[in-house]
Amino acid sequence: MxxxxxxxxxxxxxxxxxxxxxxxxxxxxxxxxxxxxxxxxxxxxxxxxxxxxxxxxxxxxxxxxxxxxxxxxxxxxxxxxxxxxxxxxxxxxxxxxxxxxxxxxxxxxxxxxxxxxxxxxxxxxxxxxxxxxxxxxxxxxxxxxxxxSDFSWTKVSNPKLSKAGVSLLKPEPRLRGAADSVLNSVRTVPCHIISFLIAHSFGRRMLYPGSVGLLQKAMRPMLQQGQARLIEEFDGQRNKLVACDGNEIDTMFVDRRRDSGQNGQTLVICCEGNAGFYEVGCMNTPLEGGYSVLGWNHPGFGGSTGVPFPQNEANAMDVVIQFAIHELGFQLSDIVVYAWSIGGFTASWAVMSYPEIQAVVLDASFDDLLPLALKVMPDSWRPLVQHTVRQYMNLNNAEQLLKYQGPVLLIRRTRDEIITTAGPEDVMSNRGNNLLLKLLQFRYPKIMTDEGLRAVREWLGASNHLEDASVYSGYEVDDDWCVSVLRSYQADRDVVFPWSVGEDMTLDGRRQLALFLARKYMRNFETTHCTPLPASEFHSPWRL
Known part of the structure; x- marks a missing residue:
């Protein structure tokens, strides 16, 4: 009973x-x-x-x-x-x-x-x-x-993992003298208390509205229909994973390895947005492309327990990857991580922590949460917002992505209204631009000098394919020459990023390479933030 x-x-x-x-x-x-x-x-x-x-x-x-x-x-x-x-x-x-x-x-x-x-x-x-x-x-x-429970973190022998959780990149502390540091700590106690209350009340719910119970109740029929479709049409397998912090993670796996297509041998792990669920989210894009797919819900979303703070998010992503390896039988080299919007945090953490992962695709994602948080909060709250984000919601996507050496594809929505700081009409305020620039500047510092940056920024200002092509042809970029230069550099050296290619090159050569690389690392999609990505726009990242 x-x-x-x-x-x-x-x-x-x-x-x-x-x-x-x-x-x-x-x-x-x-x-x-x-x-x-x-x-x-x-x-x-x-x-x-x-x-x-x-x-x-x-x-x-x-x-x-x-x-x-x-x-x-x-x-x-x-x-x-x-x-x-x-x-x-x-x-x-x-x-x-x-x-x-x-x-x-x-x-x-x-x-x-x-x-x-x-x-x-x-x-x-x-x-x-x-x-x-x-x-x-x-x-x-x-x-x-x-x-x-179908899988637990305790089934994997990992000496680096404990109940304290996986490791995250922490913001660098400001250097102060000992006396100054003590006085400053006492002075900032009220700020710490207020930041804690904000982060654990409306702040977390603003950042992850999908964790609000009332919204989930309103979406329940849609979620049930999406889950039924995954099981009935795609033979999906639902599993419960237990992360190291005790949170139970709701996942859905669709196995395509029995299909004749080559894509089925690749597992795409999907990381949803701040109001996305695997039942109705970005999981459908790789499914239509014939890939094996593993979707999961953020802590506090759907059947997953907990709350979606960065540490819990990373813990959940870790057990999802371990499940894919030890229970589903995939190698890290068979896994592609695909993320939409705020899912870029767990995706960039995954490739930073597991560098053997085949590739990462970030759709409509950003470099850092802080500029977007400052956009929606009053200017008078700026110090409080900075402290709250850095202490409790530090979604530092770019910083994590720079630790990864593998192939990367960024998809930018040219009419994005969510991750822009000046409105959807200003494509240059899209924080995806900053993610691309930081990645290129780290990997190719000799190419991304002032001239290279200026050319890439001009290309990023293009809001449609015609403007894109016009900028590209205006600099007379020779794709074959760019590939030969990069391959020659790669053949002569077995090095990891950053590369020194371009240090002895003319200004025109650096501009050509900068534009060539920008176009390979980023693809434009002329739509808004929440439009589902068609399978035709989902590609494997460029490899030299």
Whole structure:
């Protein structure tokens, strides 16, 4: 009876209302043509579940509005001992009633043969976690907190990994004298406290709106439909991974290695945006291209637990990579990391930490969060925003990407309205430009001198293909010559970046190479930030 009351009755996760969303097939065998159906609850279960669903929604609303509500009650004089006693009695009565409703819903489920069959499959899988039982359980969509763990970080022997989490690049501290440092620490205590409160309240929710429970409830039908499509049409396998911080990560894997196409041998790990879920996110782009794909939800998104702070994000990405290697059987050289928008943080961390990864593709991503945070906050808050971002939300994509030696492709949305600091009409304020310039300046410092930078900035100012081609042809770039120069340098030396190619070259030669490299590392896509990337625009990064 406990399972009947709780498995679909939890107010946490992506399925808070308690319904069994879809039953794929009752036999537990899934094929590409399999079509599921919606679970049909009894009348008693349906009505009691509706009551509990409304109660959960009202609780979420009261949680976010509680500061204003408590302030209103205080101003009206309702917060006093004489008036709190009746309120507590009323709340206790409501809780007892809700408990009774939950019991009635459990009784309704007990009388439903389909639900009882599901419970038997779940209990059998928990007792014996065999592949056959896991396949049967994957036929059902239910509250992910009750899903048995499929992979844990403890299964991998990694001396560098502990419960403290994986390593992140920390912002460099300012150098001060000892006395000055102590005085400054005392002076900045209020700033530290305020920054902590901002980051752990509205700051985190502004940065990752997909972690807000109310938004997930509103998107629930869309997420269920997307998940059903991945399972029914693509034979997707849902798995729960346990990261080193204890967070449970919700993943979906589509295996194309049995297909005849070469793309199926490559695994694309997808990192979603700040309101993206693998059910409806960028995972669809490599799927249409015929790749094997592994999608995952940020901590606090969908079935994943936790909150999406940088440390938790990196911990989640690490266990996803370990799962791909040790459980799915891919080599690091078979993996391409593909990220959209804010997913560039975990993607750049992945290639920095696992340099053997084949390549990385960053779509509509940025170099650093701080300029974008300053854009949306008042100027008077500037010191506080700087401190909050650097201490708690330091998404330093460019800094991490520079540690990677492999192929990189940046996709810039020329009408991007999210990662621009001066509006979508000013393509030069797109922070993807800064990501490209920092990468080129690090890898090819002798080419990216003042002349090379000036030519690349002129090319970045092009907002469509015609302007792009005009700038490129205006500098008379000879692609064959550029390739021969780079190959000659590579053949004579077995070196890692940065390269010194271009140090003895003419101004015209450096400009040609700078434009050639910019066009190879970045592709323009004439659309807005949230437009799904077509499979035709998803390419393997350029290799010399």
């Amino acid at each position: 406990e399972e009947l009351l709780s498995v679909y009755g939890s107010s946490q996760g992506v399925h808070p209302s308690g319904e069994l969303a879809r039953i794929m097939i009752m036999t537990g065998t899934i094929s590409m043509s399999s079509q599921g159906w919606n679970y049909q609850p009894s009348s008693l279960e349906k009505h009691t579940d509706s009551v509990l669903g409304w109660a959960s929604a009202l609780w979420s609303l009261s949680y976010y509005s509680s500061p204003l509500f408590l302030w209103y009650l205080y101003r009206k004089g309702y917060i006093c001992s004489t008036k709190l006693v009746p309120v507590s009695q009323y709340v206790g009565t409501v809780l007892v009633c809700l408990l009774g409703v939950a019991c009635l819903r459990g009784w309704g489920r007990w009388k439903n043969s389909e639900y009882v069959q599901f419970i038997s499959v779940l209990e059998e899988t928990k007792k014996t976690h065999t592949p056959a039982n896991k396949k049967k359980l994957r036929c059902y969509d239910f509250d992910f907190s009750h899903w048995p």
